[in-house]
Amino acid sequence: MSFVSIEQAGYGVPSGGTILDRIDWTIGEGEFHALVGRSGCGKTTLLKLVAGLLAPSTGTVRIQGEPVRGPGAQVGFVFQAPTLLDWRTVLDNLLLPVSLTRRPQPADRRKAEELLDLVGLTGLEGRFPSQLSGGQQSRVALARALVTEPPLLLLDEPFAALDAITREELQDDLLKLCARHRTTVLFVTHDIAEAVYLADRVAVMEGGHLRHALPVPLARPRGRDVRYSPRFNALCLELRHAMDGKPDRPALERAS
Amino acid sequence: MVRLASALLLVLLLAGWEVHCRVAGVSALVVPLPSAVLRTLWDGLAGGYLLPHLWVTTAEMGMGLAAGCTIGFLAGVLLAEVPVLRRLFYPYILASQVVPKLALGPLFIVWFGFGMTSTVVITALICFFPLLENTMTGLQQVDPNKRELFRMLRATRLQTLLRLKIPSGLPVILAGLRVAVVLALVGAVVGEFIGGRQGLGASIIAAQGMMDSTMMFALFIVITVLGMIVYQAAAGLERWLLRRPWKG
């Protein structure tokens, strides 16, 4: 059964016309989907429709069959910018999703510290966001979205500010965590290799349309050797062609 | 080094003033001798004449500041949170900015009589506006991304206010407080000019009645020092609240 289903969803603004045009997409439970496309094609907007932060002007978005009417408790969102509270410590920032619903318990604290270890920020829980590098800030934002273990994760280019090695480590950690909790994920990225490495299925957007869908039939768990396999490179090339808009009617039909 | 130089400059200036007055024989009524001013100041403080007045002015300023800032802050929160009220009241708030609040002093004397109450009310009224204005601005300037984060985390309106809007608007609000502190002293002293029986402002008027310029200069020094102390206190409070390791 599909966890997220986007049905003919469109979004327009009074001034700028159509930003998203009748998008159809479904994500099965526990699946990891990536969304790629050039800057300004509407990826963030689509993610916000799924999150319930924006209401679609046409069509509907369903999560577990229920139409989305606003931000839900089962959704975790990592924004494109880290968006940390500068007057709170890293630990307080991590616990924000918890502390808005109840008083954080020692168990929550342990959880937060585990997540800090996971994103490679051990021992920085007492720092303030202004004392972190840009990449460290975006890792805190990622950990914050994971702290409540939401069944659906929406990530907007969470690794864009990171170096290649840290990024690879975090990709592996994210895959591990999502596999452990059977999290359903929609992951926006600019990076073709990242999309292919992480996803079961990649959607290619262009100018507010979904142009192409590319299944990634690589076995899991995926490790370092996968990144350098010919199979992987062939898929990257295929995705690259899809983004260039080369293919082709058949691919378009596969997407819709 | 520069501090030393500017202190030296003050001493030189005072010495020049003293010498000029003595040599040219300027009347003490027009410009008193610095040495005489200092002696009057010392006698007033040591003899206890100035202390009750200092206390009255400080109390008026403190009460007016507390009342004006509290009401201004709460009104600012209300107007920032309820757009209907904001649209309803904002033209009046803009208009009232240009009303010289001190000019209402005589009216307050009619309403509240001579004495502390009118001065406190004037001071509060003067402090009200910077807090109102800055609270409104501060609360409305919240980063839209952070607002969206709180929406995503399904924070209630009160949580968003207390845990996002007020902390992130705090620098602007405290800048308003700093302005209010300076205005409060002006309000208290000028309020006493108009309707005070006691206090530093009332003492200036009394000294003027006796043509005692020396005393007026001494009072002027007391008021300046008082202003510097409260301003530094406000700036210190601001630094303390905004210190980066901020547990809130």
Ligand SMILES: Nc1ncnc2c1ncn2[C@@H]1O[C@H](COP(=O)(O)OP(=O)(O)OP(=O)(O)O)[C@@H](O)[C@H]1O
């Ligand atoms: N509030 C708005 N009003 C008008 N146009 C908007 C608004 N928000 C976004 N847009 C436009 O909608 C388009 C899609 O924006 P969106 O943020 O979804 O892009 P994106 O694919 O996430 O880009 P990037 O990769 O650069 O983050 C852009 O062309 C943008 O200019």
Ligand SMILES: [Mg+2]
């Ligand atoms: Mg975007």
